[in-house]
Structures are given as C-alpha cells and as structure tokens.
Amino acid sequence: MQAIDARPAKPFGHSTLPGRSARVLAGVTLGALLALAELVFLLVFALGLIPIVAVPRSRPAVIRFTHRCAGQLVTLERRRLARFHDVGDLGPYSDHQAFGYVARRWPLGLLGGLVILLLVFGLIVTGSMLSAWVVGGTWGFIEEDGGAVSSATVAVAAIPGLVLLYLNVMGIAGVSQLDVALARHHLTPSAEDVLARRVSELTLSRAEVVQVVNDERRRIERDLHDGVQQRLVALGLLLSRARRSRDPARAADLVRQAHDESEQALADLRDVAWRVYPTVLDQLGLHDVVSLLAERSAIPVTLTYDLPVRPPAPIETAVYFVISEALTNATKHSGAQRIRITVQAAVPAAPFGFTPPTETTAVVVTVTDDGHGGADPDGRGLTGLAGRVAAYDGSFVIDSPPGGPTTIRAELPCA
Template sequence: MPTCENGGAPLRQSLNTLAGVALGSVLAIAELAFLLVAGLGLLPIVAAPRSRDRVVGFVHRCSRQLTALGQRRLARFHQVRDLGPYSDRSAFRYVARHWPAGILGGLVVLLLLFGLIVAGSMLTAWIFGGEWAFIEEDGNRVSSATVLVAALPGALLLYLNVMGIVGVAGLDERLARRHLTPSAEEVLSRRVSELTLSRAEVVQVVNDERRRIERDLHDGVQQRLVALGLLLSRARRTDDPERAAALVRQAHEESEQALDDLRQVAWRVYPTVLDQYGLRDVIAVLAERSSIPVTLQYDLPTRPPTMIETVAYFVVSEAVTNAAKHSNANQIAITLTPTSEAPPSSGTAAAPIDVPGVVVTVTDDGRGGADPTGRGLSGLASRVAAGDGTFSVHSPIDGPTTIRAELPCG
C-alpha cells in the first residue's frame, strides 16, 4: 500500500500543477478586466481630485481580494504557503504583473488539450476506423505508418508543452515571492516595531510580577510574622509556664508556616531547582502538588536553553493554577513536544548542539470561558512574546480549555 501511495504522489502533484495553472489563467482574465476598470476609474480623478481617496481605496480593496484568491490558489495547488504580509501597493503590483503569465498559462493548457484531442482522434481512427475520428486517411482509417511517423514529434511537443506548464508555474511562484513577500527593509522595520512593543510588554510584566510578590509577602509572610511576634510577646508576659509553652509551640508552628510561605513566594519568582534538575523534574513536582490530577507527556529529546525552560515552566505553572482556581476541571493534561524543525546549525565545532523549539500545551476538561486578556494569561502572552514565541488560548464555553505556547530555541 505505501508503494501505491508513493507512486501516486508525482501524478497527484502533476495534476495539482496543471489545475493551478488553469485556475491561474481564469484568475488572469478577472485581473485583466479589473485593470481595465481601474484604468477607467482613474479618469474621474482628473476631473474631480476629491474622489481620489475613494477610487484608490476601491482599487486597493479589489487588488487585495484578487491577490488573496491567488494566494489561496498557490497554497492549494503549488504548495506556496509562506507569502505575506504585503501592502496594498504590493498587491496591486502583483495583479498588474501576474495576468500576462496567467494568460500564457491558459494558452499552454489549451495547446495541451488540443494536442491530446488530436492524438486521441488519430489513435481511435487507427484502431476503430474513421467514423470515430476527426482525422481520416486511406478509406476512413489511419495507417500504422502515419501513427509511427507522428509519434516522435507528438512526444516531443508533449514534452515541450509539459515543460511550458512547469515553467509557467515557476514563473507564477517567482512573481508571488517578488511582490507578496516583504523586503529586508520592511522585515527590519516590522521587527523593530515588534521589539519595541515586546519591550513595553516585558516592562509591564515585570511591574505586575513585583506587585504580585509584594501582595504575596504582605498577605502571607508578613501576616504570619506579625502573628509570630504577637505570640512571642504574649509568651513573655504570661506567668503561667504551661500557657507560655503552648504559645511558644504556636509561635514555632507560625515560624514554620512563614518559612514555607516564603519558599512558595521564592519558587514563584524563580524555581532555583530548575537549574539543578531540569524542566521535566520541576514540572513533575508541580503536577504532584496540583489539587487536580495531572498527566504529563514530556517528549523533548534534549534539554532546552535556560530561558526557554523558564518560560515553559511559567506557562505550565500559571495554566495549572488557573485551572485549579477557576475551571472546576477533573483532569489536566500537560504535553511538551519539539517543533517540527530544528534551527539551522552554525557549522562551527564549538557551537552547541542545535535543538528544536518547544511546544507547551496545557489542556483541562473544565467549564471553559477563560479570558485571554486577563492579567495572568496576558502576562504569559507577554513572556512568550519576549522570547519570540507564539501564545494562544482556546477556551469555549463548557470547555475544554487549551493553552498553547510555541517557543523557538534558535
């Protein structure tokens, strides 16, 4: 069975290429009609300059729609899926330059169909007689000599025609990549904007973390230290040895609880055991401490960098905490898997071993309805964005809730 599937893959790819070129020719006719209408639409601008914005806006909207159709066609039939983002002007330039290639592709496809019809007609006339054919010879029948003489040039023309279809498909892809992919300057400008926004989000996250630490210290550790001081003060003032001993025991319990609360605050700030034991063991401990049963699937082949481990830990920790507090879930599933591709190697002997990115997914079977704009989840999104990762929350009403973060390690 695998052999049949592998054998059918080239044929399927060839049919996809043929269908993509044919649809591109149909789209080219629409593009040519649009350009003619757009050219006529420029005439009112000369007479009424105030209409310029409306006309240009209409042209750009139509260009966007036609380009979107072409982009879906390229993705479906030519496996070109990494286009965009692009501007309105780039979309218009692509439409203006694509239609000749599309018309050429339509002519090549029509020539192929004509050649197949002629070849089929000749073969049917050779086998069955002239009543089935468009070509007749020697009493309504094509001779074997004629078929043999026509076979060689026919095969050559078929080869040239197929290469023409492949060439048009390649030209189509090159046009799309030239006009529908951002230039180096656009990529750099967008990257600067993203980094500026990410820096502001990181500052906001740091401030939120500081407020949370202050709140944890004030509501937890500080209150227990105050209670500890009151118990010791009462023990000093009492004259009853038994009561003094009981108060000291209570003070000792409060001191242990305060120390445990302080450890919890420090753990939430940064789990130092992450450096010592690694992400797998720390998340396993987190799962054991959860009030909801947790299943863990850890499939990372190598240990990620420290920054990625830290972000992944906080994603899991916050997701499990939210599920325990708000979801009424009965089960939580945590998976850590590598992304499909590893970053390219630097090629130097001293370079570290390349590892793929990390995909963190936390799913609970609770009631759903999680708000991605809430303080906790938005803080996680900022953490992930600061590491060039992507973060998503899918939480329909009645659940399940899925929190997913993809963290690149390159």
C-alpha cells in the first residue's frame, strides 16, 4: 500500500493578484471548453434514450454507462477546479451525483465562455480604435469628414469602455465563484452522509480497539505464563531444594541460583509492565523513551526526532507503541541490518509571505528497515497497530514489497 498526496500543487504566483487573475481566467476558459464537451455528452445521452424506449431492459445498462462517463468528465472538472480555483476538498460522490453536476454545469460553463468572448471582442475593438487613433485611419475607424479617429472620440469611448471592462471582469469573477459553489453543492457529501460515514468509522474503530485490547490481554497472559510464572516456579523449586539440603555449600549454591532467578523474574516482570504501559514515558517524555527503545534494539537504529513541542500524553503513548511494535516485528521477521526511525511534526501550510506556524497539528512516525520485505498487513501485530492508530483518527500505512524495504508510517492528529 502506498500513500498518495492528493493535495493540489500551488504554482508560482499563487498569492499575487496578477497570478490569481490569470489562473481564474484560464480556469473559466477551460471550463467553457469542458462545457462544450458536457453539452455534446448530454446530447449523445439523449440519443441513447431511444434504445431505452425500444428495449426497456437496456435501461439499467445505459444509465450505468452514462453515469460512468459523467464520472470521467467530473474527474477532469475536479482537476481544473483544483489547479485554477484551489478547490481540492470535493468528494466523495457517486456517479449519479456526477451526472447531476454535469447536467447543471454546462450552461454556466457556456456563460463563462460568452463572457470571455465579449472580453476578447472588447479588447480587439479597443486595440483597433487605438491603432486608428495612432496611425491615422489604417484600421478603418474614419470619421465622416474622412479624418482619423480623434482624441475626443477616444476619450468619449473610453468611459463606457472602462465600465464594460469592469462589468466583464466582474462577470468572469462571478462565473468563477458560481462554478466553485455549484461544484461544492453537487460534489460534496451532505451533512447526513458525513454523519453516517462517521458513525460507521467509529463503529469499526470501536470494534478494532476492543480486538486490540483482547489481543493485548492474551499477550500479557502469555508473557506472564511463559516468562515470569516459569521463573517463579523455578525459584520455588530451588528454595525447596536448598531448604532440604544438608550440605551448607550446596544449599548456598542453590540460594545463589534462586537469587539469580528472582532477579531475572523481576526483570521479566518489568518488561511485561513496560509493554503494558511505560510509566517512565510520563516522567522522561517521548524523546528519551524512544531513544531507550533504539538503544535496546538488537538491530542498529538511526533515530531522527524533530518535534518542537511535546505532544499530548495519549498521542505519546500511541507513538511509543507504534515504534515498539515496529521494532519487534523488524527484529523477529525482517532480517534487516539497519532500521531508521523518524518522528516529526506535521504543521499547517503557511500562506504566501507569512512565517510558518510552529503549532504541531499531527505527529508523523516512520519506521523503515532494509529487510526482505513482504510484511503481512493483516497480521495480528500490524492489525493491532492500525486499530490503535485508528482510535485516534490517525492514518496507518504499510509499504512492504517483496525484497524490501519495509516502511511503516503512522500520522496521529494532536487535536
């Protein structure tokens, strides 16, 4: 799986008035051309209604095909709106919504084309009149007495010309705003759809969190049974043998072994408690705990930590578990020789000419190893991590092609 950044790129001159004006003009012009294509599409669709009348059973197939074609046209419209009008948050929408948008959008596009043509015509007339004024009648603007266009004529014509130019520019801006409003109205989900999808996501996240908790309980029980419990049994046996032994040297040796077992049992118990929740995280902070994880790793780790402020405690915990589980998986299954961990902040983009903000909106964690790849995203450990991240409305991406490398990326919002 690969993450794709779908945000529209901001071209040069994005925040300057001439740059914005040129982009709006280009967007309206391209919208007029697309409107012609949409009108032709609707006319062809009207012809496609003929076989529906003759063969009613063909109606579903014709409608599905038409809606898919409308979806392709809307894809072009979305690219135009994102490139020239900074509208990048459209969707999701159905093919039926796409068809409704196309059916309602073409008159507005043709209106924009008409306004552009009037602007071009006005510029041509203005250029011709100015040329006649300069060169003395070359372009045919001759007064009744045979003379060239006078300065008084140019001055009188300039007043209504400027008014018409202003109205024309305002018309282009109005068409652009209506274009954006129409797209948002038809190509964005309603409040009910958003709430329904949100409820579905929360229901799924809750089920995943419950599964993560159950898996965590089973893992703790397994660690206690296979680790601490076995060592405590061995400790009891050693102390029992030492108590029954009549040889002081032998008894002392058994007590020493029992002491070693008790220390190891305590270390195992601390490891289990650390994996349940590292209390030192509250005291030292995420940076020191992640550094400690990197030092304890059996595979050499390169750590890059770049957070300007400390994130909230729940986010720190989630980041810790993402890194811990990723290191465990890489150590057990990847055969890697090197692991790279990056913890950095995602900050909102600064407007042109302003200082970038320092507020951290999300924490982005990336763990990459140079192993043989082929990690199973549906495995218990990675599925648990995905559920843990989803519980915080975060995103979790695994990229592990055969042959490697394996990259685990999690983004957790701080809000």
